[in-house]
Amino acid sequence: MAELLSFSHFMPHGNCYLWLPSVLWLHVVSDGLIVLSYYSIPFAILALVRRRTDLQFDWMLRLFGLFIFLCGTTHLLAIWTTWVPDYWLSGLVKAVTALASMATAALIWPLLPKLVAIPSARQLLAINQELAEILEKHRATECELRTLSLAMAHSSSMVIITDIQGVIEYCNPAFCQGTGYEERELLGHKVSILGSGFTDPAIYQDLWRTLSEGRSWQGELLDRKKNGDLYWSMLYIAPVKDGDGAITHYVAVSHDISELKNSEETIRRLAFYDPLTELPNRALFKERLEQALLRARRDNRMFALLYIDLDRFKHINDSLGHIVGDKLLIEVGQRLKRQLRGTDTVARLGGDEFAVILGDLADPGMAAEIGHALCVAVDSPYSIDGHALSVSASIGISLYPEDHIDIEELIRMADNALYRAKDAGRNQFAYYSKAPDPVRLEWPTPETGRTQAHTNRMAASAPAQMGGRS
Structure with a gap:
């Protein structure tokens, strides 16, 4: 055993190592440590590849591990061939190692840009920070969307x-x-x-x-x-x-x-319609009168304005009360409305005063006919809450453009004609006249009908008899 451990007389094959045992052991120990290190690296790489299946270049790691393993084998054979002359085996291993090293060197250069592109730890940290900020924004957006969704849902x-x-x-x-x-x-x-x-x-x-x-x-x-x-x-x-x-x-x-x-319509009706009779009020009447004037000017046509006042209404209202008086006004309004055309307007101006706009007249006689019909309708008997009532109407008529072309003047003239009719005995209609004295018009009874209305129109057209209507 002492002879085996003693190298003083031993001459290695192919390497003299200066014939010094110390040099021999330096190489043997060094190669042994290299072998141990080289053999441990491939196993570490293999463990890494197995655990990290997401690695993009695991084949390169496997090739590199094989290369390291072969390098360790060459060092192992270097120790072996110190005592055993298996130079062919050592040469074959070196040849395989050379091929593996060449393959590794040939493949690593094209792969190098891709490896360089892999983010560093600092870059990954920055990316993670950016992703964290984006994620936080997404969470805020998601929270906002959830809030908006709940807001819309409720x-x-x-x-x-x-x-x-x-x-x-x-x-x-x-x-x-x-x-x-x-x-x-x-x-x-x-x-x-x-x-x-x-x-x-x-x-x-x-x-x-x-x-x-x-x-x-x-x-x-x-x-x-x-x-x-x-x-x-x-x-x-x-x-x-x-x-x-x-x-x-x-x-x-x-x-x-x-x-x-509906509220707007209610407000409009309150603003433009009489709440009792549901007829147009004074405001809507003035608006319709202006429209009638514009149409008459445009089409070169005639229209008539009739002012109506009920006779003996105050006595009924005072003696029987406002409830009966209001119902009577409603009935009078409906009777007036039934005598008119769809294009005409009847309005309640207030109290027992009404007004009528007759548009598109061919001659003044048409106003007389309708005035007569209105007087007949109003003069017919009423039955209100068990009371037999009787009222009549006095009507004043002004004509556009014969009497005037201004609205205010036409209203004044119709009002003047109304009082002329009342002064003449009530229950009749009168045209506006410039004559200083009131002109009494014969009241057409229901029996005479349209014949008497025609007589009144003729009388109204005779200046010598009726005060200037021509």
Whole structure:
């Protein structure tokens, strides 16, 4: 055993190592340590590849591990061939190692740009920080969207979202409740499902033209519910655009303003109609009178203005009370209205005073005929709450353009003619006259009818008898 451990007389094959045992052991120990190190590296690489299956270049790592393993083998054979002359085996291993090293060197250079592109730890940290910020923004956006979704779901406003073709993609519960449709009945259908057929097509044309230009639109539409009821909708529509500015959707927010519309109509009726008789009041009468004047000027036609005052009404109102008096006024208004054409206007000016506008007259005699008919209608007996009542009407008539072309003057003249009729004995009509003395007109009885009305017209046209009507 001592002889085996003693190298003083040993001569290595192929390497003399200066014939020094210390040099021999230096090489043997060094190669042994290299072998141990080289053999441990491939196993570490193999463990890494097995655990990290997501690595992009694992084949390169396997090739590199093989190269290291072969390098370790060459060092192992270097120790072996120190005592055993297996030089062919050592040469073959070196040849294989050379091929592996050449393959590794040939493949690593093309792969180098890709390896360089792999982010460093600092870059990964920066990317992670950026991703964290993006994720936080997404979370904030998601929270905002959730809040908006809840707001729309619980909003009292009716909200729908459509594509650019008007196909409904979303509707909130308020919209379903307001229109009577279920969500499944609306999704996938065009908004025209709500159309009533009464909205002016020009409004729809303006709506789509405005939206196609990328602008918001606001207006009122008359729509129809599922049960067929009509309702007024105050609508606001805004286009939704993508990052390139292209319109992708439309968001429509609407409110049912039917009650407001009804209130507006009520206010309008209170402003322009007499609440008792439901006839036009003085304000609407003046407006209609101005319109009649404009039409008469445009068409070169005649119209007549009649002022009417009830005879003996004050006595009935004072003796029987306002309730009976009001019912009597309502009945008088209806009788006056039934004697007129659809284009004529009868208005209550206040108290027991009424006014009539007769448009598009061919001659003054037409005003006489209608005045006669109004007197006959008012003079007929009344039965109000068990009371047999009788009133008559005095009527004053002014003509455009014969008497004047100014509205205020025509009103003054009609009022003047009314008092002339009252002074002449009531229960009759009178034209306006410049004569200083009132002119009494023969009252046509119901029995004489149209014959007497014709006589009155003839009398009214005789200046010598009736005071200047020509």
